[in-house]
Amino acid sequence: MSLLEAFEGVFVKYSLVTAFAVVGLMVWFSYVLSDRLTKGRLHGSAIAIFLGLALAYLGGLFTGGQKGIADVRALSGIGLMGGAMLRDLAIVATAFGVRMDEFRRAGLSGVVSLFAGVVTSFGVGIGVAYAFGYRDAVSLTTIGGGAATYIVGPVTGSAIGASSEVMALSVAAGLVKSILVMTLTPFVARYIGLDNPRSAMVFGGLMGTTSGVAGGLAATDPKLVPYGAMTATFYTGIGCLLGPSLIFIVVRALV
Amino acid sequence: MAIYGTGILAASLLIGLLSGRLIGWLVGLNANVGGVGIAMLLLIFCTDCLRRSQRLKVPTENGIAFWSAIYIPIVVAMAASQNVLAALTGGAVAVVAGVLSVLACFALVPLVGRLGGDRSVVNEKKSPL
Numbered sequence: 249m250s251l252l253e254a255f256e257g258v259f260v261k262y263s264l265v266t267a268f269a270v271v272g273l274m275v276w277f278s279y280v281l282s283d284r285l286t287k288g289r290l291h292g293s294a295i296a297i298f299l300g301l302a303l304a305y306l307g308g309l310f311t312g313g314q315k316g317i318a319d320v321r322a323l324s325g326i327g328l329m330g331g332a333m334l335r336d337l338a339i340v341a342t343a344f345g346v347r348m349d350e351f352r353r354a355g356l357s358g359v360v361s362l363f364a365g366v367v368t369s370f371g372v373g374i375g376v377a378y379a380f381g382y383r384d385a386v387s388l389t390t391i392g393g394g395a396a397t398y399i400v401g402p403v404t405g406s407a408i409g410a411s412s413e414v415m416a417l418s419v420a421a422g423l424v425k426s427i428l429v430m431t432l433t434p435f436v437a438r439y440i441g442l443d444n445p446r447s448a449m450v451f452g453g454l455m456g457t458t459s460g461v462a463g464g465l466a467a468t469d470p471k472l473v474p475y476g477a478m479t480a481t482f483y484t485g486i487g488c489l490l491g492p493s494l495i496f497i498v499v500r501a502l503v
Numbered sequence: 504m505a506i507y508g509t510g511i512l513a514a515s516l517l518i519g520l521l522s523g524r525l526i527g528w529l530v531g532l533n534a535n536v537g538g539v540g541i542a543m544l545l546l547i548f549c550t551d552c553l554r555r556s557q558r559l560k561v562p563t564e565n566g567i568a569f570w571s572a573i574y575i576p577i578v579v580a581m582a583a584s585q586n587v588l589a590a591l592t593g594g595a596v597a598v599v600a601g602v603l604s605v606l607a608c609f610a611l612v613p614l615v616g617r618l619g620g621d622r623s624v625v626n627e628k629k630s631p632l
Contacts, residue, residue, distance in 0.1 A: 268576075271579050271583075272576065275575070275579060293575045296575070296579045297579055297582045300581075300582030300583035300585075301585065302587075304584060304585045304586070304588075305587040305588055307583075308586060308587060309588060314586045315584045316584040317583045326584055327584045329580040330579070330580030330582070330583060331581075331584070337512065337513065337516055337570055338573060339539055339543070339574070340515060340519070340546055341512055341546075341569075341571040341574065342571045342574055343543035343544075344512075344550060344564075344567045344568065345571075346547055348547055348548075348551065351544075357616060361611075361615045365611070368604070368607050368608060369608065372603045372604040373604055376600040376603060377600065380595070382596075391600060394601075399534070403533070417593060419589070420590055420592075420594065420597035420598075420601075421593070421597040421604075423585065423586055423590030423601070424591075424601025424602065425601040426590075427587060427590055428601060428602060428605045430582060432609075442612060447612060450616045453615075454608040455605075459581055459582075462578050463578045463581070466575050473574065477539065477543070478540045479540070481538065481539040481540035481543075482537040485523070485527060488534045489532060489536075
């Protein structure tokens with residue numbers, strides 16, 4: 249065994265610890281860049297998230313895997329650290345210290361935003377798929393689901409019997425959406441009034457992609473995270489509910 | 504002790520996820536409907552009750568606050584483990600559908616924000632209507 253392999257063994261065995269160290273370094277580096285290059289105008293966490301996405305791209309390019317940089321054996325702990333388990337634990341923890349009446353005040357617009365978000369995303373996705381020449385209700389609805397989230401797409405597709413090629417497209421559409429929400433939110437926040445708990449809840453309900461909303465709000469203003477996450481968490485469920493039923497029936501009637 | 508806080512947090516998440524699965528199962532879905540949201544409400548409710556009866560000690564709070572503080576690094580790790588390559592090479596229809604749906608939803612944020620709910624909240628932020 250070479251020394252390099254022996255070293256790799258340590259990183260693999262202590263994968264989560266390695267992830268803490270690597271991510272810690274990335275965040276530190278991003279905040280230095282934020283200070284030095286942008287004088288704090290571009291939030292350090294926005295740079296860190298962008299850096300993460302860039303690493304994920306490189307990881308996919310070099311390993312051919314699906315989990316970004318976490319497919320590099322020595323960095324597999326990043327997948328655990330950024331996986332659903334710890335992510336959801338941390339999202340719930342952000343609710344600590346939030347006042348209940350904030351949620352209640354924005355309750356109705358939160359619910360409206362959920363349905364508006366699901367229907368709009370499906371509508372746009374279906375329209376784009378139609379423009380690209382898809383004419384069967386199954387493919388149209390599945391790609392529409394992908395424009396909602398990368399979970400709604402394949403769940404809808406498998407329920408109504410879409411081809412695997414169309415399902416892969418719907419996952420890709422959902423990934424594009426999630427990445428765009430992560431990176432664009434800090435830039436558009438000012439123009440769409442995203443600066444208070446109420447609009448954060450509306451934002452979460454409209455966007456729906458948990459990872460996108462989690463990243464986008466973290467890069468904009470961490471105080472808004474619990475509000476956006478609260479509504480976003482209902483989105484995928486509602487999308488999976490409406491996609492293969494109501495929306496599919498409407499699309500089938502139209503084409 | 505810090506573990507009390509982390510324990511309350513973990514239990515809230517588990518109960519929330521179980522409830523979300525239950526709701527999904529009841530409506531015939533193999534998905535979690537609002538589990539994390541329910542967990543958040545549970546955590547707020549629990550800590551509020553404990554705080555009112557003055558049983559929420561500082562070390563217990565720290566056991567929750569740590570996870571809240573580690574949130575952004577976790578999101579960075581999440582970003583680093585996304586399938587970015589698949590998103591960028593998934594085909595034009597996927598990219599266009601993703602881009603347009605994000606733009607449409609961004610545009611809806613101020614519109615829906617004005618619907619429903621009491622006016623006073625809106626008026627605090629926006630000058631005279």
